[in-house]
Amino acid sequence: MTQTLPPQTCDLLIEAGYVVPVEPHGLVLEDHAVAVRDGRILAVLPTAEARGRFEARETVSRPDGALIPGLVNAHTHNPMTLLRGIADDLPLKVWLQKHIWPIEGAVMSPAFVEDGVTLAIAELLRGGVTCVNENYFFPDVQAATYRRHGFRARIGLPVIDFPTAWAASDDEYFDKAGAVHDQWRDDPLVATAFAPHAPYTVNDANFERVRMLADQLDLPVHLHLHETAQEVEQSLKEHGQRPIARLDRLGLVNDRLIAVHMTQLTESEIHLCAERGVSVVHCPESNLKLASGFCPACALERAGVNLAIGTDGVASNNDLDMFGETRTAAILAKAVAGDAAALDAFTALRAATLGGARAIGFDHLVGSIEPGKQADLACVDLSALETQPLHHVVSQLVYATGRHQVDDVWIAGRAKLRGRQLVDMDADAIVANARQWRDRIAGIRVG
Template sequence: MSDRIPEACDLLIEAGFVVPVVPHGVVLEHHAVAVTGGRIVAVLPVPEARSRFAPRETVSRPDAALIPGLVNAHTHNPMTLLRGVADDLPLKVWLQQHIWPIEAAVIGPDFVADGITLAIAEMLRGGTTCVNENYFFPDVQAATYKRHGFRARVGLPVIDFPTAWAASDDEYFDKADEVHDQWRDDALIATAFAPHAPYTVNDANFERVRMLADQLDIPVHLHLHETAQEVEQSLEKHGQRPIARLDRLGLVNERLIAIHMTQLTEAEIHLCAERGVSVVHCPESNLKLASGFCPACALERAGVNLAIGTDGCASNNDLDMFSETRTAALLAKAVAQDAAALDAFSALRAATLGGAKAIGFDDRVGSIEPGKEADLVCVDLSALETQPLHHVVSQLIYATGRQQVSDVWIAGRARLRQRMLVDIDIEGVLSNARQWRERIAGIRLS
């Protein structure tokens, strides 16, 4: 027996299974994770953890899998308030005749703050601890995420027409600089440039984005090759496919977070691999809008970093990363015509470390390793829907529902405890949602 005095730690989480993501393909049975100062200090068998540590708090979940917090790598979370307003329409009609006119009538700081608060509550209950956000009023977004202790990379919008956020090109960039400067050293919040898409941003603004992203050392978050129509229009207008145009402008590099990517040639896939581009696969939104199929398996096998995103609730219609990741895995098999494509471990990696890497947070989160921040999720696998438990990660990807998330921590701070949200007024959130429903219902579309 050792006479060593136990080490103090803030939190010890004991789980039936720990899925660290790194190393790949590993499941650790009857392990514990020790947390101090918001960071993971050890991952070790439960008996050793009990001997080594004297925790201030112990959470024991013998029927649960402990996984890294899920990273939703592409969201428009204020649009949670537009859930279901214009369903079953093609992308162009949906966007131009419904979403944009409604947004023009309601968009503002209150809409953004209330939509994000609703989204945070939904995401926490589904095991998501980090988002890559893309919307207007990034100052309000950042403040709202920070207030709720939620990790986010917030997009700094750039688009070729006036909006409620900015009236001119210079104002978009001036405000981007202000928001970035305000949050540059924050522990939870970071920024990225978010030029909307190749069909809504001109060459001069793309060149400006590239220059400033290099100077500020931040990513570029961009919808790209979302539909066949986008590619056809680019060929007509620019004589190039969108990704070739971006390459000409110097944007196809390791900073690029390319969203959707449903229309890709083999050469474009290899270009992304060579340049270090990350691709965010949003399968349910692409399916619902009939936008096409991202070749997720081909991208992964070529060496492209693959992440998962839900897109916004106006086109999905939820923020359920368990459902999204299952759909991604299943769709990858159908598209590749290969049942081995995007296996369960690879799908979980895409939903965690792949997303963290895409948004430049992989040194902080995305896997359960000592030194990383304790963004952690307990998933109860004791329910009959996930029994018998032959293969933990297969159950997580192919059978688990988000309602099985029991506990969530961000930087070691409890945000969901035995299915109860911590420090979020659910009744207030629901009341705000109902008020926005009434206001949006009264909007007349021309």
């Protein structure tokens, strides 16, 4: 006689028409459910079986939904959300030195950072993003803001060769970096990384300090690298080496390196990244808008380099739309490689989820829908006419879906977006605050 076991309890049962776990690669599970307890994924199983096996405190049923891992935006400057659209249609050097840096010099403050991050979090959640790799000043304020809103983030500890509102000297940058790291080293949602800005703004001595401390603390190093041809030319003139060769000489080309942009690469440099375990963050829309160049995403991925996707900052994108960014990445990769099979839909989605998680050292926590991982999830409604007929779920997600189709988002099993509505954020107040910053920034003279 077979004994019927009593149902297990769980906090949340999400029933979806489709579950795209990302790992194993290429798999789509129809009519499946995800059980969540204590913020972690307990099981992934057919919906009919889940209903008999689990007694859930809350059940969310989305028969037309595709449940995916929360998207990971692997390179952001989220306080700059308040600078959306102020310096468009300019090349990188002019954009940065003649407009962005002067405006930041006038407004950068803890309040600017807190309000910019808050606006970004609201936008990210509405686009299915549950985790970011952040790179900006006042990391202490950033960390506190992400934590307050229950949002997962790797916070960059800035290092740059000139004074800013955050620090006035090399020693102060490093002293403050240590203090912020110590404060957040054991937090379940927020972690840190070193964020030396770029090879053209950080000297050898500071890069060596970053390498030594990153080794000691086991922290990633997140920086802009090979973003433009001008950067490479300047490095050859000043250092006699291309930027990545200089970083290699300084001991930074390893599996801790998160290299952002990488539009100027030789075949040997691609293989160096693969051999050393470097992660590359592809930011196609920012690179296109600033005419910085084309990251060889397909060549990197086929060489075995871990590929992630980031939006970059809103000041150069001009949004935090990871669905749009992933579509652009997939399509651009085909044009750059001259190969229609380059960066297929499954691979692109993987880069936007597990690839980002691996780049920032969070892949043991998030990036795929697997038992034991954190329940950072997004459910996308595929019932709209714009995504019909539905032949291939992942094709629709990458090539046809917009962020406006994200219905639900959870971080560590907690609902952050429900029915397109932010659960614990006041959207009207956030918009009103952004307009106050617009009025203040409008009065700043630049150029």
